[in-house]
Amino acid sequence: MDLVAPAIILDRPQLAQNIGAVARAMANFGLTDLRLVAPRDGWPQERAWA
Secondary structure (H helix, E strand, O other), rough: OOOOOOOOEEEEEOOHHHHHHHHHHHHHHHOEEEEOOOOOOOOOOOOHHO
């Protein structure tokens, strides 16, 4: 049986910093599939990279 890593879905995230924090936490666990649904301020945002 092949295991597939889960997709992380953020629904209507409000702050780019939160998206960045989730991406960093995902990287700690080797997860790479981040999906954004209707981010409030659009995407990409420079503040997410900080």
